[in-house]
Amino acid sequence: MSDDNKQLALAEKELGNQAYKKREFDVAIGHYDKAYELDDTNITFLNNKAAVLLEQEKFKDCIKVCEDAIERGRELRCDYELIARALQRIGNAYCKLNDLDNAINYYGKSLTEHRTPETLKKLRDTEKLKKEQEKAAYYNPELADKARDEGNAFYKKADWPHAIEQYTESIKRNDKDVRPYSNRAACYLKLMAIHEADKDADRCIELDPTFGECCLENVARGYIRKAGVQLAKKEYDEAITSLDKAKENDKDNKCAREIQDMTNRVYAAMNPMSGSGNANESQEEILKRAAQNPEVQRILSDPVMQQILQQMQENPMAAQEHLKNPQIAANIRKLMSAGILRMG
Numbered sequence: 393m394s395d396d397n398k399q400l401a402l403a404e405k406e407l408g409n410q411a412y413k414k415r416e417f418d419v420a421i422g423h424y425d426k427a428y429e430l431d432d433t434n435i436t437f438l439n440n441k442a443a444v445l446l447e448q449e450k451f452k453d454c455i456k457v458c459e460d461a462i463e464r465g466r467e468l469r470c471d472y473e474l475i476a477r478a479l480q481r482i483g484n485a486y487c488k489l490n491d492l493d494n495a496i497n498y499y500g501k502s503l504t505e506h507r508t509p510e511t512l513k514k515l516r517d518t519e520k521l522k523k524e525q526e527k528a529a530y531y532n533p534e535l536a537d538k539a540r541d542e543g544n545a546f547y548k549k550a551d552w553p554h555a556i557e558q559y560t561e562s563i564k565r566n567d568k569d570v571r572p573y574s575n576r577a578a579c580y581l582k583l584m585a586i587h588e589a590d591k592d593a594d595r596c597i598e599l600d601p602t603f604g605e606c607c608l609e610n611v612a613r614g615y616i617r618k619a620g621v622q623l624a625k626k627e628y629d630e631a632i633t634s635l636d637k638a639k640e641n642d643k644d645n646k647c648a649r650e651i652q653d654m655t656n657r658v659y660a661a662m663n664p665m666s667g668s669g670n671a672n673e674s675q676e677e678i679l680k681r682a683a684q685n686p687e688v689q690r691i692l693s694d695p696v697m698q699q700i701l702q703q704m705q706e707n708p709m710a711a712q713e714h715l716k717n718p719q720i721a722a723n724i725r726k727l728m729s730a731g732i733l734r735m736g
Contacts, residue, residue, distance in 0.1 A: 401431035476506035536565035577617040593617035612642040
């Protein structure tokens with residue numbers, strides 16, 4: 393290949409680039425073809441031609457030219473970056489054809505040749521688009537309800553793993569329905585899968601306000617599930633707060649019994665004397681742990697709280713009156729949670 397031909401080829405390429413910028417695509421292709429005739433050791437000319445074909449929406453022709461560029465580039469041991477560019481362009485063409493599997497495949501191949509932020513973003517965006525399309529194709533509220541009903545049947549049999557499978561299927565079919573999240577959270581709590589239960593409880597609370605007053609019962613159940621998670625994590629004060637929110641949303645008292653049952657469990661766990669707490673923990677250990685808790689120390693050093701605690705010690709009935717004050721009730725719960733205060 394003479395140097396003159398290479399220079400002439402580069403001149404043709406420049407003419408092609410100018411035509412491309414003017415969107416004179418057929419003219420641009422003519423110049424790139426001429427450039428490659430003059431110098432078939434430079435696959436950039438093929439890559440540029442493929443870019444024009446992509447703009448013309450001649451996607452299959454674009455893919456063919458890129459494949460030719462890759463084959464020739466391998467023969468010539470061309471720079472990996474040039475091979476990667478052709479592979480990425482094939483991915484672009486397949487994406488335009490809505491063949492996302494092939495697009496993802498070729499973006500991946502491009503990245504193995506030469507890793508660039510642009511190609512990585514294209515890969516991530518295409519993977520996301522594929523998931524969205526699969527999700528949309530799977531959406532079916534009727535089948536979601538059927539799966540939830542089957543999950544409920546397993547729940548009644550205490551078959552938690554199979555219930556979870558069905559609730560998960562229901563969520564896949566309709567992820568806007570809060571009920572399977574609530575039910576699955578209950579199953580996870582039975583299996584002590586605390587992290588998973590917590591995520592589902594949060595999803596219940598997050599989803600349901602968008603559905604209006606008619607679904608406040610589900611919001612309440614979300615907070616009940618949240619309280620169950622907090623109880624398992626020994627976050628007793630937070631659990632009581634969640635149960636208060638459950639009461640606020642339980643306008644028709646449909647969840648009143650569940651709320652009360654959970655409240656009883658939380659208070660029982662807060663009070664080591666009840667038998668549900670850590671009765672094996674010594675008073676010395678309790679005091680040592682409390683000394684490391686700044687919130688507990690703040691409450692104990694508060695003169696008002698000191699007076700209230702003294703009154704409660706002298707007259708246990710005084711506790712009921714003090715508990716009517718939300719701030720004092722919160723402080724008392726913290727002390728109970730820490731094991732400093734025992735009631736009952």
